[in-house]
Structures are given as C-alpha cells and as structure tokens.
Amino acid sequence: MDERETRLQQRRARRRKNELIMKCIICLLVLIVVFLTVVLIKDAAIPGFERYRANKKKQVQQLVKNETGDAGTLGQNPAEGTDGQQGAQGAASVSGTAGSTGVEGLIAQADQMAAQYDYTGAIEYLKSSSLYTGSQEMQNAAAGYEATRQTCTAYPVDQITHVFFHTMIKDTAKAFDGDAKEGGYNQVMTTMSEFEGIIRSMYEKGYVMVSLHDMCKVNEDGTVSRGEILLPPGKTPFVLSQDDVSYYHYMDGDGFAQKLIVDENGDVKNTYVEADGSISVGDYDMVPWIDTFVKEHPDFSYHGHKGIIALTGYEGVLGYRTDEVYRTKEPGRVTEYQQKFFDAHPDFDEAAWQNEVDQATAVANAMKASGWEFASHTWGHIAPQVKGFDGTQQDTQRWLDNVATVVGNTDVIIFAFGADIGDWQPYTSENAFFSYMKSKGFNIFCNVDSSKCWVQFGNDYMRQGRRNLDGYRMYYNPDMVSDLFDVNAVWDSSRPTPVPQM
Numbered sequence: 001m002d003e004r005e006t007r008l009q010q011r012r013a014r015r016r017k018n019e020l021i022m023k024c025i026i027c028l029l030v031l032i033v034v035f036l037t038v039v040l041i042k043d044a045a046i047p048g049f050e051r052y053r054a055n056k057k058k059q060v061q062q063l064v065k066n067e068t069g070d071a072g073t074l075g076q077n078p079a080e081g082t083d084g085q086q087g088a089q090g091a092a093s094v095s096g097t098a099g100s101t102g103v104e105g106l107i108a109q110a111d112q113m114a115a116q117y118d119y120t121g122a123i124e125y126l127k128s129s130s131l132y133t134g135s136q137e138m139q140n141a142a143a144g145y146e147a148t149r150q151t152c153t154a155y156p157v158d159q160i161t162h163v164f165f166h167t168m169i170k171d172t173a174k175a176f177d178g179d180a181k182e183g184g185y186n187q188v189m190t191t192m193s194e195f196e197g198i199i200r201s202m203y204e205k206g207y208v209m210v211s212l213h214d215m216c217k218v219n220e221d222g223t224v225s226r227g228e229i230l231l232p233p234g235k236t237p238f239v240l241s242q243d244d245v246s247y248y249h250y251m252d253g254d255g256f257a258q259k260l261i262v263d264e265n266g267d268v269k270n271t272y273v274e275a276d277g278s279i280s281v282g283d284y285d286m287v288p289w290i291d292t293f294v295k296e297h298p299d300f301s302y303h304g305h306k307g308i309i310a311l312t313g314y315e316g317v318l319g320y321r322t323d324e325v326y327r328t329k330e331p332g333r334v335t336e337y338q339q340k341f342f343d344a345h346p347d348f349d350e351a352a353w354q355n356e357v358d359q360a361t362a363v364a365n366a367m368k369a370s371g372w373e374f375a376s377h378t379w380g381h382i383a384p385q386v387k388g389f390d391g392t393q394q395d396t397q398r399w400l401d402n403v404a405t406v407v408g409n410t411d412v413i414i415f416a417f418g419a420d421i422g423d424w425q426p427y428t429s430e431n432a433f434f435s436y437m438k439s440k441g442f443n444i445f446c447n448v449d450s451s452k453c454w455v456q457f458g459n460d461y462m463r464q465g466r467r468n469l470d471g472y473r474m475y476y477n478p479d480m481v482s483d484l485f486d487v488n489a490v491w492d493s494s495r496p497t498p499v500p501q502m
C-alpha cells in the first residue's frame with residue numbers, strides 16, 4: 001500500500017467519523033424538540049387551576065400557621081381538605097378533577113362556581129385556561145354562564161331577611177326533662193329536626209345564604225356603602241347567624257353537642273357525649289349540618305358564603321375553655337360553673353389552656369376557610385346600655401383580648417339580648433357607644449327585630465334586625481315565619497306545650 005492510498009483511507013475514516021458525529025447531534029436535537037413539545041402540551045393540559053389551587057392551599061396553610069403556631073392538637077392540619085377561602089370555596093369542592101381530565105375538570109370546576117351564582121368568576125376561570133380558545137365545549141359553557149348572568153338582577157339589600165338560632169337541641173329527651181332549664185330551652189332553642197325542616201323549606205323556596213359583607217362594602221376611609229347581590233329569578237338572599245356557640249357549662253348533659261372539632265378529613269364536626277360516656281362525632285349542630293347540606297346543595301350558598309357565628313368569651317368559644325380566667329383562675333372572677341370545671345379537671349394547667357386555644361383556633365380557621373364568619377356577641381353577654389359606658393369598654397377589650405385572638409378580627413357585632421346601642425333612629429357621632437365601637441373596628445351592627453326585614457345604612461355603618469326562629473316564635477307567632485316555613489310541618493312533637501310565656 002503506498003502512502004497515497006493510506007492518506008485516502010485516513011480521510012475516508014475521518015469523513016465517516018464526522019458523519020457519525022453529525023447524526024448524533026441531529027438525533028439529540030430531535031430528542032430535545034420532542035421533550036419540549038411534551039412539556040408544553042402537558043403544561044397546557046393542566047392550566048391555571050392547579051397553580052391556583054396550590055396557591056390557595058399555600059395561603060390557607062400560611063393563615064393556619066400564622067394563627068395557630070404549632071397547633072394540630074387534634075393531629076390534623078385544618079387546611080388539608082378545606083383548601084380555598086371564602087369566595088374560592090367552590091373551587092375546593094371538585095378538587096382533583098381538573099388535573100386529571102383537562103377540559104372536563106375545568107368545566108366541572110366552573111359549573112361549581114356558577115352553581116353558587118359566581119358567573120363572572122366561572123367565565124373568567126375558563127378563559128384563563130390556555131385550552132379555552134381551542135375548546136368549543138368550554139366556550140359553550142362560558143356562553144351558558146353568561147346567558148344565566150344576564151337573567152340576574154340586583155336584589156335590594158335593604159329587603160334582606162336575617163334569621164338566627166341558638167345551639168341546637170340534639171337529644172330532646174335530655175333538654176326537655178323537666179328540670180329548671182327546660183323552660184328556657186323550650187323558649188329560645190330549636191331542635192335539630194326543626195332546624196332541618198326550616199332550612200330544607202327555605203332552600204325549596206329559593207333562599208340563598210349571603211354574607212353581611214355581600215350586603216355592604218366597608219371602604220378604606222371608614223364609610224360603608226351598599227353592596228350588590230346578583231341573583232337569577234326565583235332566588236332570595238338571606239343572612240344566617242347563630243348565637244352563643246360556646247357550649248356553655250350549664251348545657252352539659254342537657255342533650256347539646258359538646259364542641260366543634262376538625263375531623264380527619266378536614267371537615268368541621270361536632271362531638272357529643274353519649275349516656276355511657278362515649279364520644280360520637282357528627283352533624284349535631286348548625287355549622288356541620290350546613291356544611292354537609294351545602295356540599296349536596298351548592299346553590300344554597302352565594303359565592304361559597306355561609307353563616308355568621310356570634311361569640312361571647314366568658315366561657316370560651318366553640319366548646320373550648322379559652323378565656324383568660326381558665327388560665328389565671330383569678331379569685332373573684334372564677335364563677336361557680338368554672339369552679340366545678342376546675343374541680344372536675346384538677347390537672348387543667350396553663351398548657352391545657354393553651355391546648356384549648358390552639359384547638360379552637362384550628363376549628364375557627366377551618367370554618368373561615370369554608371365560608372363561615374364570626375361576630376362579637378359581647379364578651380360577657382351584656383346589654384351595653386345597662387352595663388354602662390365604662391363597663392362596655394372593659395367588655396369590648398376582653399372580647400378583643402380573648403376571642404379575636406382565637407377566631408380573628410371582625411367588624412360585626414351581634415348584640416346579646418338584641419340589646420342595641422340606640423333606638424331605630426340612625427346612629428350619630430353623639431352616641432358614645434357607637435363612636436367607641438366604631439373606633440374598635442365595628443361597622444355592622446345587628447339587633448333583634450320581629451319584622452321580615454329591617455336594614456339601615458348610615459354613612460359609616462350598616463344595621464340589620466334579626467328574626468329568632470325558636471320555640472317561642474313558632475308557638476306564639478307561626479304567621480310571622482310563614483314566608484320561610486310552615487310551623488306545623490317542622491314542629492318537633494317532643495317539645496312540651498305550652499311553651500312558657502316570656
């Protein structure tokens with residue numbers, strides 16, 4: 001082989017080597033293109049929703065972390081399973097479907113928002129997806145929401161009724177057992193079966209739960225303006241509230257739930273102490289019952305909003321002994337009932353008290369995340385004008401120090417006994433109680449009024465009257481509630497009659 005032949009062979013080998021390298025580079029480029037395409041398609045199929053959900057979840061978890069420290073005394077994080085705060089409540093209800101089924105899941109999610117009358121939100125939600133422009137199905141759904149939205153009208157906010165209850169009687173045999181407390185329960189309480197009948201009737205009549213904060217808007221300068229509630233024909237907004245959800249000591253053993261808890265699914269439930277001392281978990285009072293009802297009937301809730309819970313503080317909140325007196329055991333402030341509680345729980349120390357605070361906070365956070373709100377019912381269940389101005393200031397401060405620290409701040413006060421700080425005429429700045437409460441952050445004030453609706457807007461407040469749906473009202477004034485339900489149809493026959501006169 002001569003030298004020329006060798007060089008020729010070497011040149012061929014080099015060429016083959018170069019060709020091989022080029023082929024490898026081309027293959028690599030093709031792989032990169034394929035990989036990028038897959039990633040992009042996947043991203044498009046799981047659009048904004050997952051990120052939205054993830055953000056919401058993070059927010060709630062942050063909220064829980066901020067407010068509970070290292071709570072979790074029940075071993076659960078209330079954020080789990082209850083993602084979505086007010087307004088986004090619907091978003092949580094169909095969790096998991098969007099990511100797995102794309103268009104179908106997105107529409108299911110938007111349907112849920114539309115079912116709770118948030119048509120604009122539903123449309124915006126679909127449009128925010130990158131699949132929207134290519135999906136006739138999504139465009140049709142959005143057109144459907146828009147068509148329903150066009151039928152909605154603004155409900156006059158000064159014609160909205162507000163109904164309230166106390167803690168429900170779970171076991172009527174124990175509540176109506178002839179003891180000294182029977183008469184009071186008979187007058188101001190409602191049994192679970194009556195409550196169910198009332199709510200089912202209201203739902204069938206087209207009533208929809210709205211928030212006091214849907215009725216009005218508190219502006220940054222402290223003024224209060226009318227809100228806008230848009231509903232399709234046949235729907236009527238109402239406000240639901242419940243007073244004294246403390247599970248007071250005096251109710252022990254009388255057939256009421258023991259407390260509210262967050263269960264292993266992140267749902268808020270009641271515990272109930274059975275006759276043999278065992279603990280049952282279930283929907284034994286308003287909050288968990290409504291939660292379950294709204295899961296089955298999302299259209300009972302406007303934008304995911306539920307009721308408002310009016311809390312005192314002197315025996316704690318939601319069934320937890322969170323008040324400072326349970327920590328300090330200050331002589332002179334410990335009541336007879338509290339002393340009995342300490343006697344029954346000799347090991348109730350500061351750590352046990354902290355445990356109560358942490359659990360109550362976890363329950364409150366889970367409730368807020370699923371559409372509930374809280375109001376002050378005054379700390380000591382006082383009538384401000386009877387207590388006097390100084391006494392009212394002390395009481396308000398106690399509420400802020402012992403209740404707001406657990407359930408969060410509120411700008412709503414629901415007066416105990418319905419005892420308002422003025423008559424029906426508008427509040428003025430000369431009303432020292434009003435000026436003081438306004439300075440403490442209260443903008444919405446609720447009394448008790450037997451008329452169907454009583455709403456008053458001032459420059460810097462909203463007032464609303466509430467209707468008691470209890471044994472007394474049903475027995476003596478069935479006509480006054482006939483717009484909501486038929487007393488004969490819901491009356492619990494285990495209720496002793498006559499209901500005592502007030």
Ligand SMILES: [Zn+2]
Binds near residue numbers: 416
């Ligand atoms: Zn009360």
